[in-house]
Amino acid sequence: MKKLIGNAVVGQSGGPTAAINATLAGVIRGVKENVGDGAIHTLYGMRNGVQGLLEERLIDLTAFFDSEEKIKALEHTPAAALGSCRKKLPKLGEDEAVYAKLLSLFKQNDIRSFFYIGGNDSMDTVAKLSAYTKEHDYEMCIMGVPKTIDNDLIVTDHTPGFGSAAKYIAVTLQEIIRDCAVYTTPAVTIVEIMGRDAGWLTAAAGIPLAVDGLVPDMIYLPERAFSKDEFFEDLRAALAKHPNVVIAVSEGIRFADGTYVCEGFGIASVDAFGHKQLSGTGKALEHAVKNEIGCKVRSIELNLPQRCAAHLASATDLAESVMVGRAAVKAASEGVTREMMTILRESTNPYRVTIGHSDVSLIANQIKEVPSEFINARGNHVTKACAEYLLPLIAGEAAPAYKNGLPEFIIL
Amino acid sequence: MKKLIGNAVVGQSGGPTAAINATLAGVIRGVKENVGDGAIHTLYGMRNGVQGLLEERLIDLTAFFDSEEKIKALEHTPAAALGSCRKKLPKLGEDEAVYAKLLSLFKQNDIRSFFYIGGNDSMDTVAKLSAYTKEHDYEMCIMGVPKTIDNDLIVTDHTPGFGSAAKYIAVTLQEIIRDCAVYTTPAVTIVEIMGRDAGWLTAAAGIPLAVDGLVPDMIYLPERAFSKDEFFEDLRAALAKHPNVVIAVSEGIRFADGTYVCEGFGIASVDAFGHKQLSGTGKALEHAVKNEIGCKVRSIELNLPQRCAAHLASATDLAESVMVGRAAVKAASEGVTREMMTILRESTNPYRVTIGHSDVSLIANQIKEVPSEFINARGNHVTKACAEYLLPLIAGEAAPAYKNGLPEFIIL
Numbered sequence: 001m002k003k004l005i006g007n008a009v010v011g012q013s014g015g016p017t018a019a020i021n022a023t024l025a026g027v028i029r030g031v032k033e034n035v036g037d038g039a040i041h042t043l044y045g046m047r048n049g050v051q052g053l054l055e056e057r058l059i060d061l062t063a064f065f066d067s068e069e070k071i072k073a074l075e076h077t078p079a080a081a082l083g084s085c086r087k088k089l090p091k092l093g094e095d096e097a098v099y100a101k102l103l104s105l106f107k108q109n110d111i112r113s114f115f116y117i118g119g120n121d122s123m124d125t126v127a128k129l130s131a132y133t134k135e136h137d138y139e140m141c142i143m144g145v146p147k148t149i150d151n152d153l154i155v156t157d158h159t160p161g162f163g164s165a166a167k168y169i170a171v172t173l174q175e176i177i178r179d180c181a182v183y184t185t186p187a188v189t190i191v192e193i194m195g196r197d198a199g200w201l202t203a204a205a206g207i208p209l210a211v212d213g214l215v216p217d218m219i220y221l222p223e224r225a226f227s228k229d230e231f232f233e234d235l236r237a238a239l240a241k242h243p244n245v246v247i248a249v250s251e252g253i254r255f256a257d258g259t260y261v262c263e264g265f266g267i268a269s270v271d272a273f274g275h276k277q278l279s280g281t282g283k284a285l286e287h288a289v290k291n292e293i294g295c296k297v298r299s300i301e302l303n304l305p306q307r308c309a310a311h312l313a314s315a316t317d318l319a320e321s322v323m324v325g326r327a328a329v330k331a332a333s334e335g336v337t338r339e340m341m342t343i344l345r346e347s348t349n350p351y352r353v354t355i356g357h358s359d360v361s362l363i364a365n366q367i368k369e370v371p372s373e374f375i376n377a378r379g380n381h382v383t384k385a386c387a388e389y390l391l392p393l394i395a396g397e398a399a400p401a402y403k404n405g406l407p408e409f410i411i412l
Numbered sequence: 413m414k415k416l417i418g419n420a421v422v423g424q425s426g427g428p429t430a431a432i433n434a435t436l437a438g439v440i441r442g443v444k445e446n447v448g449d450g451a452i453h454t455l456y457g458m459r460n461g462v463q464g465l466l467e468e469r470l471i472d473l474t475a476f477f478d479s480e481e482k483i484k485a486l487e488h489t490p491a492a493a494l495g496s497c498r499k500k501l502p503k504l505g506e507d508e509a510v511y512a513k514l515l516s517l518f519k520q521n522d523i524r525s526f527f528y529i530g531g532n533d534s535m536d537t538v539a540k541l542s543a544y545t546k547e548h549d550y551e552m553c554i555m556g557v558p559k560t561i562d563n564d565l566i567v568t569d570h571t572p573g574f575g576s577a578a579k580y581i582a583v584t585l586q587e588i589i590r591d592c593a594v595y596t597t598p599a600v601t602i603v604e605i606m607g608r609d610a611g612w613l614t615a616a617a618g619i620p621l622a623v624d625g626l627v628p629d630m631i632y633l634p635e636r637a638f639s640k641d642e643f644f645e646d647l648r649a650a651l652a653k654h655p656n657v658v659i660a661v662s663e664g665i666r667f668a669d670g671t672y673v674c675e676g677f678g679i680a681s682v683d684a685f686g687h688k689q690l691s692g693t694g695k696a697l698e699h700a701v702k703n704e705i706g707c708k709v710r711s712i713e714l715n716l717p718q719r720c721a722a723h724l725a726s727a728t729d730l731a732e733s734v735m736v737g738r739a740a741v742k743a744a745s746e747g748v749t750r751e752m753m754t755i756l757r758e759s760t761n762p763y764r765v766t767i768g769h770s771d772v773s774l775i776a777n778q779i780k781e782v783p784s785e786f787i788n789a790r791g792n793h794v795t796k797a798c799a800e801y802l803l804p805l806i807a808g809e810a811a812p813a814y815k816n817g818l819p820e821f822i823i824l
Contacts, residue, residue, distance in 0.1 A: 078587050079591040079594050083593070083595070083596070084594040086595070167817060171819055175491070175716075175721055175723070179491040181495070182428050183495070183496060184463070184495070189716075211816050213818055301712075304710075305587065308591040311587070316817075394817035397811065405728075406583065406620055409590060
């Protein structure tokens with residue numbers, strides 16, 4: 001495709017992360033750096049993703065971000081600064097009006113580049129819009145920029161946002177393990193971590209294995225069927241060794257017959273994308289252990305902080321999040337379109353990555369699970385290979401600026 | 413009392429905090445600095461508080477902490493490094509054997525100084541041991557060193573450990589509020605914070621009021637009776653203003669008739685000290701809001717991380733925690749006994765404190781609640797005066813050293 005001159009629009013979609021604004025900052029930096037041939041005139045931000053775009057709620061980001069200080073603050077602000085949405089575009093050919101509205105908006109505002117920062121469902125939006133504009137011969141750069149704490153997008157080595165969530169989980173588990181170690185009475189602590197279908201976040205609890213650090217006694221991922229019998233057997237063995245047992249579980253763990261561990265204890269609801277909204281896996285296990293073993297049991301749900309704890313962001317993750325945003329603009333200015341940016345791992349030790357891009361239509365709606373060589377044979381922990389693979393992603397601390405003891409965030 | 417030469421023992425008791433080891437480090441520093449007349453020969457650490465002392469499980473801390481590096485690492489290690497206990501000494505005159513055993517241990521090891529780092533229940537131990545040794549004419553320095561995230565000890569302006577927990581709560585709420593703001597659908601997020609009888613920790617959610625920052629829409633402390641009717645009235649008013657309502661509640665909030673808000677939804681158990689062990693206040697409110705309002709509701713229990721998040725410790729809190737430990741040794745070397753160390757606030761702006769000490773028997777078993785001028789008239793938020801009072805306690809960031817992206821803690 002030839003290089004385009006015109007305006008651009010950027011949006012954020014799906015669940016917030018601690019690094020999604022770093023990617024937005026990367027897009028802003030990319031636009032500001034991208035002068036001359038193929039330059040973008042104005043970068044608009046769509047509020048609340050495509051939902052806000054359809055309602056024409058746009059903000060001129062080129063004008064707002066007039067200083068390095070503001071861009072820097074944005075990089076350290078958690079959650080989508082532009083707002084987010086869970087809107088799924090209709091199937092192509094089903095509701096033409098939505099697409100026609102978007103196309104007319106693009107034409108009206110001379111929007112020639114579209115950057116969408118999001119996860120799996122957002123890439124579905126990118127893929128559909130790519131297909132529609134191609135079909136209607138509108139010359140346009142449509143780029144997906146990955147973001148998800150779940151780390152479940154294929155092709156890319158890992159996703160921006162995952163490293164910061166993984167760091168929060170690994171560090172918080174270190175603290176919880178120390179906290180639980182202070183008493184001598186037998187006690188079980190179950191930590192529930194996000195992860196519906198992929199266990200990457202829960203696997204992060206095992207990262208200290210790579211450096212012979214403290215890890216939970218048991219780690220359960222949704223990639224392996226959960227056996228109640230083996231669980232109690234392993235728990236009894238752990239309690240025989242030391243009084244304070246800590247267990248990390250993914251919210252999405254299932255029994256061999258496919259039913260969620262949390263089921264029977266709570267009712268699962270279904271979201272707009274057909275995903276089951278789970279809760280209470282930790283609580284369900286807490287009750288089960290109380291009944292079966294009878295010792296002190298506590299469950300901790302890491303909940304929202306695991307995805308928005310900017311105060312404990314991974315410096316590596318934030319830097320890469322900026323990189324993919326910036327690289328997306330560069331790629332667009334070179335005529336690339338209908339692709340998702342990717343991170344390619346060149347080497348683990350020393351850690352080295354490059355930024356690439358790949359056909360978004362082949363990435364959307366796929367799930368990358370934790371591979372079997374990263375889970376131990378018993379299915380109750382991660383392997384050292386897994387820990388070594390994940391370790392570089394949490395390297396470095398990237399805290400926001402503080403004033404009066406409180407973080408300074410930017411509000412758009 | 414005349415100056416004593418001999419050995420000393422230090423213990424940690426009650427719930428862990430992010431700063432309790434900083435106080436232990438302060439005691440170690442105090443002993444190392446306290447040379448010459450009144451010097452302590454060896455400082456022993458009792459494992460698991462008086463429980464471990466009775467079992468003669470001691471560690472030679474003078475020998476272990478042979479470098480500044482180790483002491484520094486101890487200051488940043490969360491949870492009681494010596495282990496803790498919840499043992500309550502029997503009433504004086506009830507079980508003489510326990511006291512006789514302790515006294516003989518003191519004599520046998522030439523222990524002339526006893527430092528006990530803990531909260532309300534630990535000060536009860538200090539007061540009882542003080543009375544017993546006085547009655548038995550054993551010349552000994554017995555010092556209580558305050559520690560509790562609850563900030564509910566009287567006489568002292570505030571307690572070491574509170575500032576770090578308050579900082580964690582204030583910062584995490586900033587992030588949660590940002591996270592909740594990304595969607596446009598009406599949603600209520602209820603954050604449950606520790607605090608059985610005193611609302612200090614929950615009040616910390618309102619600290620940003622002092623600097624016109626983001627605060628939860630409503631804040632409920634146990635100091636005020638909780639009215640379901642007023643709650644729903646205020647919640648409806650908040651939802652009419654913006655779609656994302658965030659509410660902070662103490663675990664210990666009660667209705668006007670004294671029943672806990674969590675009751676009726678779960679059963680409360682009672683611990684060794686006769687305290688009700690609560691859980692589920694957030695969950696109970698989540699259910700109530702779902703039934704009454706019908707919008708999306710989520711509850712988040714900050715749980716253990718609020719007391720062990722060393723990665724987000726307040727620099728002011730850690731420095732003061734070291735100061736009280738160090739000052740306790742100095743006081744003991746000067747012949748002070750049967751007192752608890754205190755922090756006296758000289759001025760709020762600029763923030764200035766001095767360290768003092770006060771009769772422990774008058775402090776134990778009392779509770780300092782949040783005063784009424786710190787709670788608004790409606791009883792659903794804190795006042796600006798409260799926020800301004802708390803603000804200096806969270807000043808400064810004191811993170812542990814990191815290696816490979818993970819914090820470096822010391823294990824005794």
